[in-house]
Amino acid sequence: MLTLCRVTDSLFISNSRSACNENLLVQARIAFCINVSRQQPFPSLQQVRTLRIPVFDDPSEDLYRYFEHCSNAIESTVQSGGKCLVYCKNGRSRSAAICTAYLMKHQNLSLKDAFEIVKTARPVAEPNAGFWSQLQKYEEHLQMHHQVDLSSK
Template identity: 40%
Template sequence: MDLAMFSQIAPITDHLFLSSAAAVKSDRIRSFGITHVINLTLEIPNLNLPNLECIQIHIEDAPHARLSAYFDRCADKINHVHMRGGRTLVHCVAGVSRSATICMAYLMKYQRMPLDQAYYHCKKRRPVVHPNVGFWRQLIEYERRILGRNSVKMVSSSMGMIPEVYQEEFRNMVYVPSSHRNHYRPSPAPFRY
């Protein structure tokens, strides 16, 4: 994995950007012409710059967290900023789950992108994008409400239910319990005679 990716600001559209908290630096904000920031962290304070509006949503990156309660509010704000000629950066701690989820919700609501396309669009621009399973369930429900259909469904895997867009990635992984955390590791190559 390219660790430099975690400190990059990824352009999702010409007016929407996605990053980790580590990338949120005043010089970088100015160089991208960012006028608004949506901070989706519990513990990281907003950047205090003149002419920069920041919104902080205190939410954890956990499958039970109700991020969907903010889908419309954030998507509407991103669209409003765009209509006024501004640019929005959405970030969380790593720029992988919470912030990616909000960007995908925006793409569905305002770009009318099906969820699978919104995911692949974000993943192409920021390869570390990987919303947690709970956020996927919320995105699937949101897609049904916004677009009237679903392009992604949850499927059974050796690691439990996952969005079908993760199937290829999870196919060669096995669950390895640990005393501290759950870890997923690539499975060994199958034995061939």
């Protein structure tokens, strides 16, 4: 079944088959696609901006170093009124980790709460063990920075 799963009003997650379905993208008014894979194709819609995050779904891959960049790219699209789609081959591990990181950073959610939202939107979501521990590390990083922000006000 081809479908884009709605994580928030402006953020969607899917597998690559759905992501390359132009009707779905047009219907959802997707402005920006993050392709979290090395080989998966991009949709061929000219008006959609794209970003490739070249990682395999492998626990030893370093997805952590892309969390900040992807989260900020999603947020700037959302702020300008656009909608984002994050996808990987199966829409399970890599894309779920990126969506979770975004929610943690820009909605100040814990890893547990952020992942709950992603999992509700896309029940097959399941970051691999390596990505999960990178999300835990990111949560600690965000909490530290959040405390710094609060103490500097």
